[in-house]
Amino acid sequence: MKSEKGYSLIELLIAVSVSAMLAAGASMTTFQIFRGSKQNSDWNVAVRQAQSLGQWVSQDALMVNTIEIGDDPGTSDVEFISLFWKDWENGNTYDTRYLWFDAEDSLKQLTRKQVTRDMDGVEIDNKSFLVADNVYTATLTPETNSWRLTVETRSGSRSVTREYEISKRLQE
Amino acid sequence: MTKLFSSLRKGEEGVTLLIVLLMMTVGSLLIVPTLSFISTSIQTGEVFEEKVEALYAAEAGVEDALWRMANNKPSSFPYSYELTDINGMTVSVVINAVETIAGQDVGTGGVHDDYLIITKSVVYNDGIYDYTLSVNNDGTGNVKVEMILIDLPPGLGYVWDSTGGDLYGDNPAVIGDSSTGITLFWEFIPPYPTIPEEATRIHTFQLSSLTEISGAEGHGCVKATRQDVGTVWDSDSHPYSITAQAKDATDTVVSTIRTGFWEAGIISITCWQVNP
Numbered sequence A: 001m002k003s004e005k006g007y008s009l010i011e012l013l014i015a016v017s018v019s020a021m022l023a024a025g026a027s028m029t030t031f032q033i034f035r036g037s038k039q040n041s042d043w044n045v046a047v048r049q050a051q052s053l054g055q056w057v058s059q060d061a062l063m064v065n066t067i068e069i070g071d072d073p074g075t076s077d078v079e080f081i082s083l084f085w086k087d088w089e090n091g092n093t094y095d096t097r098y099l100w101f102d103a104e105d106s107l108k109q110l111t112r113k114q115v116t117r118d119m120d121g122v123e124i125d126n127k128s129f130l131v132a133d134n135v136y137t138a139t140l141t142p143e144t145n146s147w148r149l150t151v152e153t154r155s156g157s158r159s160v161t162r163e164y165e166i167s168k169r170l171q172e
Numbered sequence B: 001m002t003k004l005f006s007s008l009r010k011g012e013e014g015v016t017l018l019i020v021l022l023m024m025t026v027g028s029l030l031i032v033p034t035l036s037f038i039s040t041s042i043q044t045g046e047v048f049e050e051k052v053e054a055l056y057a058a059e060a061g062v063e064d065a066l067w068r069m070a071n072n073k074p075s076s077f078p079y080s081y082e083l084t085d086i087n088g089m090t091v092s093v094v095i096n097a098v099e100t101i102a103g104q105d106v107g108t109g110g111v112h113d114d115y116l117i118i119t120k121s122v123v124y125n126d127g128i129y130d131y132t133l134s135v136n137n138d139g140t141g142n143v144k145v146e147m148i149l150i151d152l153p154p155g156l157g158y159v160w161d162s163t164g165g166d167l168y169g170d171n172p173a174v175i176g177d178s179s180t181g182i183t184l185f186w187e188f189i190p191p192y193p194t195i196p197e198e199a200t201r202i203h204t205f206q207l208s209s210l211t212e213i214s215g216a217e218g219h220g221c222v223k224a225t226r227q228d229v230g231t232v233w234d235s236d237s238h239p240y241s242i243t244a245q246a247k248d249a250t251d252t253v254v255s256t257i258r259t260g261f262w263e264a265g266i267i268s269i270t271c272w273q274v275n276p
Helices: A009-063 B002-009 B016-071
Strands: A066-069 A079-086 A093-101 A108-117 A123-142 A146-155 A158-167 B079-086 B089-097 B116-125 B128-137 B143-151 B173-175 B183-187 B200-208 B219-226 B230-235 B238-247 B253-264 B266-274
Touching: A009 A079, A009 A093, A009 A108, A009 A123, A009 A146, A009 A158, A009 B016, A009 B266, A066 A123, A079 A123, A079 B266, B016 B079, B016 B089, B016 B238, B016 B253, B016 B266, B116 B219, B128 B143, B128 B219
Parallel strands: none
Antiparallel strands: A066 A079, A079 A093, A093 A108, A108 A123, A123 A146, A146 A158, B079 B089, B089 B238, B116 B128, B128 B200, B143 B183, B143 B219, B173 B183, B219 B230, B238 B253, B253 B266
């Protein structure tokens, strides 16, 4: 072993421990970035769903003549709210319902279904689309001159609650 | 090339360059999707924000028009104007006199409206409203009644075969349902019922309602003719519409609100449509 060249054992140990520290630091940072990214993504998903429901219900509630809260036993669907309004000039009526889907799951979907009828009551349009996913709870409470919509959405470990106060625009 | 590479690393030791290159590669792989994610989130937020701003701008247009109707009423219709820089947008506003209600042509409001005096009253008793509409001919010469329209709030239904009074009307056309408020429309056929000069005729009918509600008398209008002046039109209040459109910098309409209201000193909004 005389006249051996290369790293001493101490040099090697130092090199290994420094590398191990660097590797541990790098992997922790990468893990944090991915975890942060997933949490951001969950947060964004939850906020978007709550905002989407808030925007659609706020817009519809401004127009209504009548709002019915809860399930309508007259239909096979499970209603969250049913809103009714009309076009004053041409007599068209709008029957808009927010329907629960996957009602048994803790996270549900809300679909907006709108049927338009002409002044003779004949259906002239029928459309339906997904308004919000990942909905944990949604409630609409009537107040003196407004309605209060409270929606809680969840995605992954994130939960978002939003409240909307919607003023009544039409005289009763 | 190999020679150049060999000469460059001649006498060099260590792995710093390799580590730096490796870290830069990993970093660049992470930074691209992260930036793209942030950019998409901001863009989505901006679109959402612009829509909300446009809706509020259009609402401001409607409020401005309602203020004008209450305090500085235009002398002729349609009356159009623009409001600039509301939430950074331009809002076009049109106020118009409504000539069609629930698909029925009611004609031009306020024509010779001093010739007709319309009054209405309701009495509630045990689930039924007794409705009385009085039409007084305050002009000179007989008038012939062609049409009566009553616009009612939600929660009321028409009691079939309840129409009575001096004008001998049959059942009206019932438009809409009680969830949105019904509109009753009586169209008389020639020879039309006549109201002599200075006389009053009453038109009666019944409405059903589970409870007593405010504003159950709704709004009524009557269209008649007089031989010498043609159409005579009056109502207890007059129907108008406001259309407010919020436009962005490229003149694209982002949000529209259309409202309908009755005006008679006070304004009663009966229709509010967002992006109709």
